[in-house]
Amino acid sequence: MHTLDILISNASGKPIYDQIASQIKELIISGRLAQGDPLPSMRLLAQELRISVITTKRAYEELERDGFIESFPGKGSFVAQRNMEFIREEQLKKVELHLQQAVELARTSGVSLEELTELLRLQYENF
Numbered sequence: 001m002h003t004l005d006i007l008i009s010n011a012s013g014k015p016i017y018d019q020i021a022s023q024i025k026e027l028i029i030s031g032r033l034a035q036g037d038p039l040p041s042m043r044l045l046a047q048e049l050r051i052s053v054i055t056t057k058r059a060y061e062e063l064e065r066d067g068f069i070e071s072f073p074g075k076g077s078f079v080a081q082r083n084m085e086f087i088r089e090e091q092l093k094k095v096e097l098h099l100q101q102a103v104e105l106a107r108t109s110g111v112s113l114e115e116l117t118e119l120l121r122l123q124y125e126n127f
Helices: 016-029 042-049 054-065 083-110 113-126
Strands: 069-072 075-078
Touching: 016 054, 016 083, 042 054, 054 069, 054 075, 083 113
Parallel strands: none
Antiparallel strands: 069 075
């Protein structure tokens, strides 16, 4: 059983369940969590993070819906047996969609490519 190094930020604008799901996705995509690795039970993770089990349940449901984990009643949740290249490609498509929306907004607002690039760099470094 892996100890998950998940950090919850109250200052973040993201809901706690989303912070958990995003960090677990990153652990899977980076290979720090491998296919078949068990995840802590929802109850244990909730205790470790000092949050509600409902919140961890919602994070695990999102991860399962997106195909990152598989849950088996009575056995627990595990990293899904998926092609990591496929997962990375799916994530890349999502990034492209958000960047396309940012570019459209920047153009209609008169934000230059240099300003947009600097904003992106700052966001990436401060994440």
